[in-house]
Amino acid sequence: xxxxxxxxxxxxxxxxxxxxxxxxxxxxxxxxxxxxxxxxxxxxxxxxxxxxxxxxxxxxxxxxxxxxxxxxxxxxxxxxxxxxxxxxxxxxxxxxxxxxxxxxxxxxxx
Amino acid sequence: xxxxxxxxxxxxxxxxxxxxxxxxxxxxxxxxxxxxxxxxxxxxxxxxxxxxxxxxxxxxxxxxxxxxxxxxxxxxxxxxxxxxxxxxxxxxxxxxxxxxxxxxxxxxxxxxxxxx
Numbered sequence: 001x002x003x004x005x006x007x008x009x010x011x012x013x014x015x016x017x018x019x020x021x022x023x024x025x026x027x028x029x030x031x032x033x034x035x036x037x038x039x040x041x042x043x044x045x046x047x048x049x050x051x052x053x054x055x056x057x058x059x060x061x062x063x064x065x066x067x068x069x070x071x072x073x074x075x076x077x078x079x080x081x082x083x084x085x086x087x088x089x090x091x092x093x094x095x096x097x098x099x100x101x102x103x104x105x106x107x108x109x110x
Numbered sequence: 111x112x113x114x115x116x117x118x119x120x121x122x123x124x125x126x127x128x129x130x131x132x133x134x135x136x137x138x139x140x141x142x143x144x145x146x147x148x149x150x151x152x153x154x155x156x157x158x159x160x161x162x163x164x165x166x167x168x169x170x171x172x173x174x175x176x177x178x179x180x181x182x183x184x185x186x187x188x189x190x191x192x193x194x195x196x197x198x199x200x201x202x203x204x205x206x207x208x209x210x211x212x213x214x215x216x217x218x219x220x221x222x223x224x225x226x
Contacts, residue, residue, distance in 0.1 A: 032213045043201055043217040044153070088153070092213040095158055095166045097143055102152040 002027045004091050006101035014109050019076040021104050023089030026070070032092035033065055033072045038103065039085045048074060079108045112137065114218030116202050122224045123192055131187045131221045135204030142185050143205075143215060144177060146198040153201065159185060160207070192225045199223070 003026040013019045021035075032051050036044035050056045050063040050072065062075040076083055086105045090098040115134045123129050135142050144156040155169040159179045170176075174192075179185040189196055199222050203215035 034213065034215075036217075043199075043220045046214060046216060049214055090153075093155070095155075095168060096141060096160065096213070097145075097155040097158050097166075097169070098153075098213060098215060099155070100153040 002030075002091070002093060002099050004089055004099050004101040006087075006089050006104045008102060009105040010107050011104055012107045012109060013079050015079060015081060017079050017108075019079045019083065019106055019108070021074040021076075021087050021089075021106065022071060023073065023101055024071045025089075025091045025099075027091065028067075028070060030067075030070075030091045033063070034090040034092075034098065035061075035063060035072075035074045036088040036090060036100075037085045038088055044088055076106075079106075081108050081110050084108050114202055114204050114216055116200075116218040116221050118221060119219060120222045120224075122226060125194060125225055126191055128188065128190045129192055129223065131189075131200050131202075131223070133185045133187070133202030133218060135183065135185070135202070136216060138206065139204035139216075140182065140207045141205045141215075142179060143203045144185070144187050145201045145203065147201060147220075148198040156187070156200075189223075192223075194225050197223055197225045 035048040038044045048063040056063045060077045064073045086103040088103045089101040140161045142159045145153045158166040174190045177187045199220045201220045202218045205215045
């Protein structure tokens with residue numbers, strides 16, 4: 001059974017700080033990795049995807065992938081209160097679906 | 111352009127009744143997925159359609175659940191003889207079949223199902 005693990009949090013950071021969210025996955029053969037943001041009562045929104053080892057930057061967001069260690073992380077620079085949400089890590093499954101972690105709740109305090 | 115749309119947004123039904131949930135994917139997306147999210151739980155994969163191919167039903171929790179996709183576009187998820195444990199938010203997602211975008215799934219707003 002392929003699994004994706006995340007710390008449920010809550011992770012609390014002050015406004016302007018860097019928020020670091022981590023995720024580990026069990027299937028060494030996984031090739032595609034995603035971060036979704038989910039506001040309370042809303043559906044998941046795709047914010048980052050990464051397929052290769054290393055870093056990928058998009059604005060204030062950086063996704064980091066280390067396949068040897070089977071972890072993927074998301075860094076949010078200059079965190080804003082509007083970043084407060086649950087962040088879901090997902091890994092591409094063999095059936096074309098995504099396998100999701102249960103999410104980390106992030107709270108950015110003004 | 112328009113995103114994934116789902117209807118109804120909310121559905122309250124009595125235990126034992128059948129319900130139908132509808133999903134209209136992003137135009138041009140050939141892959142369509144159904145997930146459900148129970149309170150405090152992660153997203154659970156239900157079923158996957160790729161174009162007009164037979165769907166992958168491996169995630170359906172019981173034979174009370176079925177889904178179809180007409181004309182490679184709109185999909186309907188049907189739950190027969192609903193049970194209280196079926197209460198959840200049912201989410202539909204779609205993605206392109208371009209290789210680099212295959213898994214980049216975009217979600218609709220969901221249907222919140224409550225079985226009383």
